[in-house]
Amino acid sequence: MSKIGQAISEIQSLETISKEDRRVNRIHPLSKLILTVFYIAVTVSFHKYDLPGLIGMAVYPAAVFMIADLSFREALRRLRVVLPLVMVMGILNPFFDRKIVLMVGALPVSGGVLSMLTLMIKAVLTVLAGYLFIATTPIEEICRALRIIHIPKTFVVVVLLIYRYITVLLSEARRITQAYQLRAPGQKGVHYKVWGSLVGQMLLRSMDRANDIYDSMQLRGFDGDLRTGEKKALTPLDFLWPLLWGAVIVLLRIFPVVELLGGLFV
Amino acid sequence: MSHIHIDVENLNFSYENGTPVLKNLSFRASENDSVGIIGANGAGKSTFLKLLVGLNLNFTGSIRIEEIPLEKKTLAKIREKIGYVFQDSDSQLFMTTVGEDVAFAPRNYGLPEEEVEKRVQEALEKVHITHLRDKSIFKLSGGEKKLASLATILSMTPDMILLDEPSVALDPKNRRNLIHVLNEFEHLKLIASHDLDFIWDTCNRVVLVNHGEIIADGSPEEILRDGELLDANGLEKPLSLTGR
Numbered sequence: 446m447s448k449i450g451q452a453i454s455e456i457q458s459l460e461t462i463s464k465e466d467r468r469v470n471r472i473h474p475l476s477k478l479i480l481t482v483f484y485i486a487v488t489v490s491f492h493k494y495d496l497p498g499l500i501g502m503a504v505y506p507a508a509v510f511m512i513a514d515l516s517f518r519e520a521l522r523r524l525r526v527v528l529p530l531v532m533v534m535g536i537l538n539p540f541f542d543r544k545i546v547l548m549v550g551a552l553p554v555s556g557g558v559l560s561m562l563t564l565m566i567k568a569v570l571t572v573l574a575g576y577l578f579i580a581t582t583p584i585e586e587i588c589r590a591l592r593i594i595h596i597p598k599t600f601v602v603v604v605l606l607i608y609r610y611i612t613v614l615l616s617e618a619r620r621i622t623q624a625y626q627l628r629a630p631g632q633k634g635v636h637y638k639v640w641g642s643l644v645g646q647m648l649l650r651s652m653d654r655a656n657d658i659y660d661s662m663q664l665r666g667f668d669g670d671l672r673t674g675e676k677k678a679l680t681p682l683d684f685l686w687p688l689l690w691g692a693v694i695v696l697l698r699i700f701p702v703v704e705l706l707g708g709l710f711v
Numbered sequence: 712m713s714h715i716h717i718d719v720e721n722l723n724f725s726y727e728n729g730t731p732v733l734k735n736l737s738f739r740a741s742e743n744d745s746v747g748i749i750g751a752n753g754a755g756k757s758t759f760l761k762l763l764v765g766l767n768l769n770f771t772g773s774i775r776i777e778e779i780p781l782e783k784k785t786l787a788k789i790r791e792k793i794g795y796v797f798q799d800s801d802s803q804l805f806m807t808t809v810g811e812d813v814a815f816a817p818r819n820y821g822l823p824e825e826e827v828e829k830r831v832q833e834a835l836e837k838v839h840i841t842h843l844r845d846k847s848i849f850k851l852s853g854g855e856k857k858l859a860s861l862a863t864i865l866s867m868t869p870d871m872i873l874l875d876e877p878s879v880a881l882d883p884k885n886r887r888n889l890i891h892v893l894n895e896f897e898h899l900k901l902i903a904s905h906d907l908d909f910i911w912d913t914c915n916r917v918v919l920v921n922h923g924e925i926i927a928d929g930s931p932e933e934i935l936r937d938g939e940l941l942d943a944n945g946l947e948k949p950l951s952l953t954g955r
């Protein structure tokens with residue numbers, strides 16, 4: 446499969462998982478959104494040398510991966526582009542902060558190394574939490590949650606359209622590169638001289654397409670507000686889920702749980 | 712006398728570049744018509760249909776839909792009465808599942824959720840795809856997409872439907888399927904196509920367009936059997952009528 450085809454099928458498979466009928470998927474999107482934001486905020490708030498504390502925070506993604514029966518390996522594969530990017534953030538820290546703050550056996554660990562590690566872990570945990578939210582919540586539901594917390598409807602509709610537009614753009618890109626490859630057999634990739642015209646083509650076509658889609662929405666009474674029916678009654682899980690996790694997260698933040706647990710075994 | 716549903720008078724239209732695309736076109740269609748709009752590529756068929764649903768208001772002349780003049784302030788009202796099926800289903804469908812997409816219009820019209828549910832069910836039944844309700848749009852075949860597109864329109868319970876090249880890219884089975892579904896829809900239909908066999912199977916009236924003008928308007932018998940007329944306008948006699 447071409448790279449573009451791969452990208453499309455990945456977006457689509459993520460969409461499929463988010464729609465599967467699992468318990469976690471059924472929880473109210475707003476509960477999950479609030480929980481995710483809270484988790485991210487707390488994760489980011491850990492001190493830059495607090496490695497054990499952060500390791501404890503991995504409990505949440507680990508548990509949700511299990512409860513929701515999502516494949517961790519799949520997640521890593523999907524995030525293979527994003528993860529390295531967010532992880533390089535702390536890469537220079539070891540050069541700036543050389544003070545030794547910890548001894549692991551005979552190995553001295555500088556503040557820079559430690560803060561690089563915590564930053565990397567923070568980044569990974571944050572991305573994973575976001576991934577879990579998206580993988581368990583269909584886009585319409587995410588938009589609904591945004592609407593409930595009074596994010597302006599124009600903004601929410603734009604989010605939805607961009608999401609749709611990405612697939613549209615990728616499909617056009619696939620069509621055009623396929624047409625190109627058929628007429629330029631044996632050529633590896635796309636010759637740089639035609640990049641400009643291919644990209645131009647792609648933008649024009651996808652603009653036409655986006656225009657049609659917008660027309661199609663309008664012809665069916667779209668007035669700028671996205672209505673997604675399902676106003677199911679709230680279930681206890683809608684409250685319990687964020688509350689329980691909220692409590693766990695607070696505990697992990699306040700008490701050095703990992704160190705305490707470690708203490709039990711030594 | 713049945714009701715006049717579409718009443719177009721002296722319609723003139725050109726895109727931004729200024730070349731006239733529709734020239735002084737007058738056309739009427741009533742309740743039970745099933746009109747095939749035929750013509751070679753570029754004749755102006757699609758443009759005509761798009762104008763009827765108000766996708767472009769820069770025309771001169773008049774368009775009246777069930778007595779209501781088409782203009783900016785009547786758009787919403789008129790669009791409730793007309794369903795428009797895009798040539799390319801990928802332009803039509805944009806929600807994630809078939810059911811969601813079919814529910815889109817009734818929800819926009821503010822119907823209560825039980826009514827929406829009913830409309831969705833009925834629309835899916837009409838095109839015989841109830842089993843596809845929870846299927847993702849991107850997993851549908853071309854034929855399924857076309858039927859789903861039609862369902863997204865039928866859930867608005869329109870008084871008339873316009874279809875642009877509905878038979879393009881359908882295999883024979885899906886094509887028969889679509890013909891069957893269309894023939895079950897009893898209201899006014901306008902079908903733009905250069906697939907004359909398809910028109911022969913679905914329409915009781917044919918309007919031939921060339922260079923934005925109506926060249927002929929009559930029964931399928933009259934027009935589709937007239938090889939000379941079709942030939943002069945860049946079309947070919949339907950295979951089913953060539954006597955092979």
Ligand SMILES: Nc1ncnc2c1ncn2[C@@H]1O[C@H](COP(=O)(O)OP(=O)(O)O)[C@@H](O)[C@H]1O
Nearest residue numbers: 726727732750751752753754755756757758759
């Ligand atoms: N968006 C557009 N902008 C400019 N010209 C257009 C546009 N769409 C169609 N046309 C032109 O209008 C004429 C009629 O096109 P169209 O209505 O699509 O014909 P048909 O559907 O019969 O093939 C053609 O000459 C076409 O090039």
Ligand SMILES: [Mg+2]
Nearest residue numbers: 756757758876
């Ligand atoms: Mg056309």
